[in-house]
Amino acid sequence: MRIAVIGAGIGGLTVAAGLGADGHEAVVYERREDPGAVGAGLTLFGNAFGALDEIGLGERVREVSSDAVARMRAGQRAPSGDWLASLPPGAVPSLHSLHRAELHRVLQEALPWGSLRLGSHARVAASGEPVVTVDGVEEPFDLVVAADGLRSDARTCLGLDRGVRYAGCTAWRGVTSAGLDLRREAGETWGRGKIFGIVPLPDARVYWFATESTDAGRRADDEREALRARFGDWHAPIVSCIDATPAEAILRHDIHDLAALPASFVKGRTVLLGDAAHAMTPNLGQGAGQAIEDAATLVLLLRGVRRAGDLGSALARYSALRRKRTRLVWRQSRLMGRVAQASHPVSAALRDTLLRAAPAAAMSRGALRLHRWTAS
Numbered sequence: 001m002r003i004a005v006i007g008a009g010i011g012g013l014t015v016a017a018g019l020g021a022d023g024h025e026a027v028v029y030e031r032r033e034d035p036g037a038v039g040a041g042l043t044l045f046g047n048a049f050g051a052l053d054e055i056g057l058g059e060r061v062r063e064v065s066s067d068a069v070a071r072m073r074a075g076q077r078a079p080s081g082d083w084l085a086s087l088p089p090g091a092v093p094s095l096h097s098l099h100r101a102e103l104h105r106v107l108q109e110a111l112p113w114g115s116l117r118l119g120s121h122a123r124v125a126a127s128g129e130p131v132v133t134v135d136g137v138e139e140p141f142d143l144v145v146a147a148d149g150l151r152s153d154a155r156t157c158l159g160l161d162r163g164v165r166y167a168g169c170t171a172w173r174g175v176t177s178a179g180l181d182l183r184r185e186a187g188e189t190w191g192r193g194k195i196f197g198i199v200p201l202p203d204a205r206v207y208w209f210a211t212e213s214t215d216a217g218r219r220a221d222d223e224r225e226a227l228r229a230r231f232g233d234w235h236a237p238i239v240s241c242i243d244a245t246p247a248e249a250i251l252r253h254d255i256h257d258l259a260a261l262p263a264s265f266v267k268g269r270t271v272l273l274g275d276a277a278h279a280m281t282p283n284l285g286q287g288a289g290q291a292i293e294d295a296a297t298l299v300l301l302l303r304g305v306r307r308a309g310d311l312g313s314a315l316a317r318y319s320a321l322r323r324k325r326t327r328l329v330w331r332q333s334r335l336m337g338r339v340a341q342a343s344h345p346v347s348a349a350l351r352d353t354l355l356r357a358a359p360a361a362a363m364s365r366g367a368l369r370l371h372r373w374t375a376s
């Protein structure tokens with residue numbers, strides 16, 4: 001089939017690489033001139049690797065990832081450094097971390113030569129007919145995959161949009177310019193309305209993120225100073241992470257998710273994939289993982305399409321499978337965000353007490369269920 005993919009983010013690149021490997025002709029439209037990744041680090045769990053393995057991309061991504069975090073003590077700490085809950089090294093063996101730019105590079109290298117069209121702002125047909133319009137010129141396809149992110153124009157144009165919601169917090173992200181000794185400890189530190197996360201990258205540099213419950217749209221003249229003011233008295237090596245990151249390399253974004261998932265991820269022969277279908281808060285570290293699961297599911301379902309009539313049922317199955325799975329993760333992410341960002345002293349204290357009392361085995365079992373994906 002000739003398949004148009006709109007958006008060269010993690011979701012679009014993964015599906016295009018998988019489709020290309022299966023012999024489909026995939027054309028990827030990306031509105032940006034520079035397809036390099038904006039962002040810092042990323043964590044991917046076993047579900048993402050299970051999906052990548054199914055479409056032949058797992059090894060390439062493992063090569064640029066590190067499992068160092070899975071070999072550390074990880075969990076949630078209080079700002080003093082006391083552990084609220086932790087899993088022993090090896091409890092989540094599938095957890096890998098990597099730099100987003102590396103993931104984008106590997107996925108782009110897996111695309112058939114010449115399939116990426118940069119600087120191309122693409123529009124879908126409102127009817128779901130498989131046609132893409134760029135600069136007023138229409139191009140017909142057999143299928144269109146819209147992987148155009150949180151504020152997907154395709155979702156709106158298809159009449160599937162149910163709104164975007166501000167999650168009530170802003171997030172900073174950075175990568176240290178040199179390695180730091182983490183003393184074999186990683187994970188998140190939860191304060192009142194604030195979180196700081198530490199993740200080792202493959203080259204010993206550290207990817208960190210911070211969040212704060214606040215109004216949308218606020219910015220500081222110097223974000224590094226703003227972070228020092230908020231996290232300066234938190235446990236080591238939090239301040240070292242901030243200090244070891246060039247101020248101009250610190251990213252800040254307000255966090256949004258979809259207010260409600262679209263009733264279907266498919267209209268006619270146009271499919272929503274990744275954040276366009278189910279943008280979620282980052283609290284479970286699953287947004288990209290779910291985009292990768294979407295991509296593998298679509299690629300595998302299209303392998304079963306032998307006649308034109310099969311395509312409709314494959315797409316209906318894609319929507320049913322992926323909507324069910326992502327709705328659960330989207331909801332859990334939102335719930336986790338509420339708990340982790342608790343700002344009232346009473347609710348934050350209750351949260352900490354419950355976390356201290358939670359048995360590690362039960363937490364690990366819950367995580368394993370989320371982090372498993374098989375080509376059912």
Ligand SMILES: Cc1cc2nc3c(=O)[nH]c(=O)nc-3n(C[C@H](O)[C@H](O)[C@H](O)COP(=O)(O)OP(=O)(O)OC[C@H]3O[C@@H](n4cnc5c(N)ncnc54)[C@H](O)[C@@H]3O)c2cc1C
Nearest residue numbers: 007009010011031043122148149274275285286287288289
């Ligand atoms: C702070 C933070 C931390 C996160 N951490 C993690 C994590 O650790 N693990 C994880 O799995 N997920 C994480 N996520 C989520 C993850 O980043 C996203 O879910 C994922 O990147 C979504 O990929 P995507 O390809 O669906 O969309 P995007 O990355 O948004 O890509 C969409 C692409 O489409 C292009 N585009 C848009 N409109 C058009 C158009 N009309 N024509 C052509 N091109 C267009 C855009 O330019 C963009 O390149 C995090 C998110 C945040 C905000």
